[in-house]
Amino acid sequence: MLTKTPRTTPKTKSDRISFDRDEANAILDEAMICHVAFADDEGPVVLPTIHWRIGQTLYFHGSHASRMSQALASGRSLCVTATLLDGLVMARSAFWHTMNFRSVVLFGQGSEVKDLEEKTRAFDALMEKVAPGRQPHLRPTTQKELVATKLIAMPIEEGSVKCRQGPPGDAEGDEIWPVWAGILPLSLQAGEPIAEERVRPEMTLGKP
Numbered sequence: 001m002l003t004k005t006p007r008t009t010p011k012t013k014s015d016r017i018s019f020d021r022d023e024a025n026a027i028l029d030e031a032m033i034c035h036v037a038f039a040d041d042e043g044p045v046v047l048p049t050i051h052w053r054i055g056q057t058l059y060f061h062g063s064h065a066s067r068m069s070q071a072l073a074s075g076r077s078l079c080v081t082a083t084l085l086d087g088l089v090m091a092r093s094a095f096w097h098t099m100n101f102r103s104v105v106l107f108g109q110g111s112e113v114k115d116l117e118e119k120t121r122a123f124d125a126l127m128e129k130v131a132p133g134r135q136p137h138l139r140p141t142t143q144k145e146l147v148a149t150k151l152i153a154m155p156i157e158e159g160s161v162k163c164r165q166g167p168p169g170d171a172e173g174d175e176i177w178p179v180w181a182g183i184l185p186l187s188l189q190a191g192e193p194i195a196e197e198r199v200r201p202e203m204t205l206g207k208p
Helices: 021-030 067-073 116-130 143-148
Strands: 033-040 043-050 052-054 057-063 077-090 098-109 111-113 149-155 158-164 182-185
Touching: 021 052, 021 077, 021 098, 021 158, 033 067, 043 057, 043 067, 052 116, 057 067, 057 116, 067 149, 098 149, 111 116, 116 143, 116 149, 143 149
Parallel strands: none
Antiparallel strands: 033 043, 033 077, 052 057, 057 149, 077 098, 077 182, 098 158, 111 149
């Protein structure tokens, strides 16, 4: 289970909250983008970035000069959120419209990973998340590239999951109002691959 604390315990709609670690991991694995919040010398910041997970560790990466990488590596307190939007819920009044979603909020501190073997394993895992099976066919990463990229690790410990699924919850009596109500499902789907102009004709995304 995720660690339950006052800041992960909701004051409303507690029926939508879970501290199940497997559920949190599943959301983190499916989501391609998260938002990382922190405060630095210039004030509060929330930035989008890619994330990935190995076991109970969440990873981020960036250039050594980036504001986010420096903040994450400094041990500052972080809040990380990832959300999957599953549908728009259309009710019979504007007030009861909502969304079906799955989200996870984590709190913690990051630290820089400097060991090159761990960095190699972590970046291989990132490629496996983005494009399963592609890593073995790529040009090997050089040590210069590993050193040039800052890798941040954050333990997955304190946090909570929040989900909403199901049909609209119309106010009593609204069911007779003559307007369509229900769910408009939404999902992230890949389009047709667009090859770079120097790719040989016999090569496809699924075949190196």
